[in-house]
Each structure stands twice: as C-alpha cells, then as structure tokens.
Amino acid sequence: NAGVTQTPKFRVLKTGQSMTLLCAQDMNHEYMYWYRQDPGMGLRLIHYSVGEGTTAKGEVPDGYNVSRLKKQNFLLGLESAAPSQTSVYFCASSRDYRDSPLHFGNGTRLTVT
Amino acid sequence: RKEVEQDPGPFNVPEGATVAFNCTYSNSASQSFFWYRQDCRKEPKLLMSVYSSGNEDGRFTAQLNRASQYISLLIRDSKLSDSATYLCVVNGDDKIIFGKGTRLHILP
Numbered sequence: 001n002a003g004v005t006q007t008p009k010f011r012v013l014k015t016g017q018s019m020t021l022l023c024a025q026d027m028n029h030e031y032m033y034w035y036r037q038d039p040g041m042g043l044r045l046i047h048y049s050v051g052e053g054t055t056a057k058g059e060v061p062d063g064y065n066v067s068r069l070k071k072q073n074f075l076l077g078l079e080s081a082a083p084s085q086t087s088v089y090f091c092a093s094s095r096d097y098r099d100s101p102l103h104f105g106n107g108t109r110l111t112v113t
Numbered sequence: 114r115k116e117v118e119q120d121p122g123p124f125n126v127p128e129g130a131t132v133a134f135n136c137t138y139s140n141s142a143s144q145s146f147f148w149y150r151q152d153c154r155k156e157p158k159l160l161m162s163v164y165s166s167g168n169e170d171g172r173f174t175a176q177l178n179r180a181s182q183y184i185s186l187l188i189r190d191s192k193l194s195d196s197a198t199y200l201c202v203v204n205g206d207d208k209i210i211f212g213k214g215t216r217l218h219i220l221p
Contacts, residue, residue: 033209040213041213042200042211042212042213042214043157043200043211045209088154090156090157097204097209098144098145098204098205098206099144099145099204100145101147101149101159101162101202102157102159102202102209103159104156104157104158105156106155106156107154107155107156
C-alpha cells in the first residue's frame with residue numbers, strides 16, 4: 001500500500017518550458033488536491049478534484065491546469081513555467097471533504113530559472 | 114480575523130518538558146479538526162484528529178473548544194524527535210483550511 005505517490009521528486013525548468021506532475025493514490029479516495037508551499041506562505045490550494053472527471057480551482061490556480069481522467073491519478077500541468085512557480089508541490093487525497101484527513105505525497109521540488 | 118491562526122513560534126523547549134500550543138479558527142460552523150506534523154522539506158503527516166471530547170495518543174493530547182473556537186495540542190515528556198512544525202487544519206462545508214504552522218524546537 002503505497003498511499004500517495006508523486007513523480008518526479010525534483011525538476012529544474014527554464015522559463016517558458018512546460019511539464020506535468022503526476023500524482024497517484026491507491027486508497028480509492030474520491031478527493032484529490034494539489035498544493036504549493038512557499039517559505040512563510042503555508043500551503044496554498046492550486047486545484048482540486050471531487051471525483052473522476054471533475055476538477056475545480058483553488059486559491060491560486062493561475063498558470064496551472066489539471067486533469068483527473070482516472071480516479072487514482074491527478075495530473076498538474078504547467079504550460080509555460082515562470083520563476084514565480086518555483087515551489088514545493090504537494091499532492092494529497094482524502095476519502096471525503098468534511099470529515100476525513102488528507103494524505104500527502106512526498107512532494108515535488110520545482111525550480112524555474 | 115484570519116480563518117485559521119497559529120503562533121508561528123519558534124517554541125524552544127528543553128527535552129522532557131511539556132509544551133502546548135493553540136490554533137484559533139473563525140468559522141463557527143467548522144466541522145472537523147486535525148493536527149499535522151511537518152518536518153523540514155517533507156510532506157505534512159497526520160498527527161491526530163481532534164474530537165469534541167478531547168483525545169489522547171500517547172504523549173499527545175488534543176482538545177477542541179467550540180465556544181472559544183480554538184483547538185490545542187499538548188505534548189508531554191517532549192523528545193528531540195518532536196522538533197517539527199505543527200499545522201492545524203480546519204475542515205468546513207466548502208473548504209479545508211491550513212494554519213501556517215507553529216515551529217517547535219526541542220533542546221537537548
């Protein structure tokens with residue numbers, strides 16, 4: 001039982017390049033989330049999904065896109081990376097929205113130069 | 114008033130001491146509450162849920178005070194390995210809100 005798995009763990013991009021971060025969970029959770037964490041800012045929600053085929057914007061969605069084609073996977077895309085997107089990205093999943101805790105992946109450290 | 118507030122610390126506490134910190138929340142309709150632990154450059158990990166009646170897990174005790182709208186975490190007999198950032202999380206009807214965390218340093 002791996003829980004929540006994120007790939008890659010580290011990535012360096014040049015401004016304007018694109019990439020996709022993959023999140024996979026094996027707990028059959030309906031809800032999945034993408035957060036970014038910057039020093040002094042805490043965790044900020046980028047996008048989330050309440051089930052297969054659904055996505056919704058979070059607090060800081062600009063510059064990112066997501067897809068949830070399969071229940072177990074939640075992809076985060078950066079179409080044209082900017083230095084402001086240098087951050088640590090965490091994926092999380094939960095059984096439901098109100099009463100269940102979040103389970104986090106190990107994170108992806110992204111640097112955009 | 115911020116939705117969820119925590120004292121950022123750091124709390125510098127000698128090994129073996131008891132330490133407590135609080136987290137206040139603004140939405141009285143909030144429904145569930147959690148404490149997470151985050152080590153430097155790692156993902157947040159669930160420490161414990163917080164129940165209305167209070168709950169204990171080993172050296173850790175969590176309390177919820179709905180009237181005053183805060184949750185608390187008490188750590189007894191603190192260990193060096195307890196050094197971390199502690200995040201409170203408040204779930205409401207339409208959002209999950211993370212506090213920015215309280216840093217705890219246990220001193221040998």
